[in-house]
Amino acid sequence: MTQTVSAPALEMRGITKRYPGVVANDGIDLEIRPGEIHALLGENGAGKSTLMNILYGLATPDAGEILLDDTAVTIAGPADAIARGISMVHQHFMLVPVLSVADNILLGEETMANPIFLDRREAHRRIVDLGKRFGFDIDPEMKVESLSVGWQQRVEILKALYRDARILVLDEPTAVLTPQETKDIFLVLQRLADEGHSIIFISHKLFEVLEIADRITVIRRGQVVGTRIPSETNEDDLAELMVGRNVQLVVDRGESHPAEPALTVNDLRVTDDRGQESVKGVSFEVRAGEIFGIAGVAGNGQEELVEALTGLRSPTAGQVSVAGKDVTRHGPRALQQAGMSFVPGDRHRFGLVLSFPLEDNLILTQYDEAPYSRGMVRNDAAIRAWAKQAIAEYDIRTPSATVTAGTLSGGNQQKAVVAREFSRKLTTLILDQPTRGLDVGSIEFIHRQVVAKRDAGAAILLVSAELDEVLELSDRVAVMYRGEIVAVVDGPTAEREDIGLLMATGRRGAAAEAALVAATHVTGPGVEA
């Protein structure tokens, strides 16, 4: 879209914010025009969130000013920001699951019949109208918890529009969406921009930014390092700006040399917490020296599959074997001894003990083995030595080995988990969303380690909701849909669109397109296509 240069809707000038020990924002200038989609690009910790928190009134800048329509303003808090037409769609949706769509939209900006009671009828009418204007039918009575992620995002956007937002901040809106859902959301955003809304789009997916943005501002270490127009830049240029050095976006994985099968899964069935069978007879084998990727929309049984493979959940039927040994229903401990390593998807709940020092976290799966223990006693010297080595080898940025894991950034926490799991003697490696929420620098690092592990002869199972990650790394790609593996394709030649459709419908080509159309039209919102 071409833009005629007009007066900015929002200007942030010389914004500086210091936290103890860091300058989060160091004299940032940002200018947003009306009807513009402006991407804000930067690594984790670059200062994007701080800048947006300042705009939304959640933090006060130490220096600098904010101008709305050329008038300097002070934003006292979220309520003030909303009143000035600024709305934010947070990465983790700020929706109350047990409340209806309408109640979520109304909250804080209630349409009242009188000073006490809500006017739900009027609110419903306005919500339905708003939805229609931007191209979707939504039932205001539906509980948010029964909506798919894509629809929850629409509710968030409606929430902003209901408040007459002129400036809409979206924090990594596509992180949890399928390619198809992303496309749909982009249509909505384009429509918003055409109506004159300004959109600040925070992301670190470079190709998306290039596709949707009118202008791109890149932030690194609290400073603006450049503003680009998509037609005059490319992914490599942006990545270099972001990280400050040449980054290899797609790790060169080279040729794989698969050997004998190391992990074999045969007709595995698993039920979830609600007693539903969520893995319905899955079979595959991963060979030594191969990366086997499983793609799929979150909630199609991958979580239960991983739990069953790693001993966290007992399968109801089927067999799992590692290196030829039957390990079905073995606990995590026995699996580790059989040569399996596991990088869990939720590093806070499963990967780390956040309140333990980093050095203790680095030996969580080996603490009782030599040299880290001598009989019943810890060997602190050995633990310290290994921590030092891991910090250097895996580039974990930390003030020391004794700080608690909870104080590290997400990328460094994940590197600690990777250091621990990759350094063990292993034949099989299970990676569940290994780079979730990480920035390109950390992703590049971890991807390199994964490929190195493969080349050293490990059988690697990679489960990720990030389709790009699966495609970049996998030698073979399986698609999981409603508890079944619906296709296995060759990794290097897999087509992004083809896999996307398989993820969304379980089918391919024209049949999938038809299913997609039918699903959106017949079942409407709330049903995951």
Next chain:
Amino acid sequence: MEVLFDIPILGFVLQFIAYLIEAVTTTNLAPQTLQLATPIALGALCGIMNERSGIVNIGIEGMMLTAAFVGFMVAMLVHEAMPQSEPTAIFGFTPALVIGILAAIGAGMLVSALHAWLCVTVRADQIISGTVINIIALGLTGYLNRLIQPTGSAGTLDPFRPPEFLVDLPVVGWIFRMFLAVGPITMSVIVFVIILQILLFRSRWGLRTRAVGEHPRAADTVGIDVLKLRYRNVILGGIFAGLAGAWLTLEFNQSFQNGMTANRGFIALAAVIFGRWTPIGAFGGALLFMFSEALGIAIRSNPPEGDLGVFLSGIQAAYPSLYNNAFGAMPYLLTLIVLAGVVGRSVAPAAVGRPYVKEGAS
């Protein structure tokens, strides 16, 4: 059918049902149930006000006890200062009783304010805050009661006397007796339950309260002051705990006894869970729990006749203490069963018990 009647158990059940119908429609069983359920229901309303906004309150017991004590002492002092004042014809209000009720409410709100401060500002463990309140209330009221050794009286509120023709109506008369032949605090419960039920689900305050109890950060990001709302709800909830206390010393009894709340605050919490955090549901729970106690009183004062009566008096003769205590224990037993989850999964507000820390603050 004939065969069935030979089984004594079934015969007992049928006789018992007949007895129940007769007791409910002709005796004071119904109004007595409502009366006994009053402090439970009021305590439950206090609990709902707290928990819906995300604050656990196990200190209802202590709040009630403090209010009962303060209400009684204040009413007694006023009564001694102006003994001649004439009670009103309906409910028997005197200045002493009115001021006593207000004092009880004030005491309930004050203790609640302490709870709010501990839970919201200090971010103390909410269970511990409630426990501390219970222990302090029991100790302090007991100590002061012994110190003061009150001998005077504060008078009591009278039940309303509904017109005879209304309560004597066939089939429905007992309903009028249940809701009309009771004291003013008891009568007010029904009003509060209905008002709170409507407000919680239809008003702005209710929507915000529920949102804050489920997902405070979401509420915060749309500009709702989570801490202020929690403070307000907890302190306003104290009104109900205060009224429950006033009921104990100014409507149901005529004096203060140490520990007289007798764990009603905890039964109230069970009623909250039973009613799935809705005022009407909790009220239903309170009625169910206390019906068992009222029934026990009825059976002992007016035993059933026939085989069932013979059977019961047989038990009474063989195990007198078990018999006499069994009905009194019923509400507690039911509470235990409810808390053990027999009523099915009842899901608490998601954020209950977790202090809220604003983003950016530490």
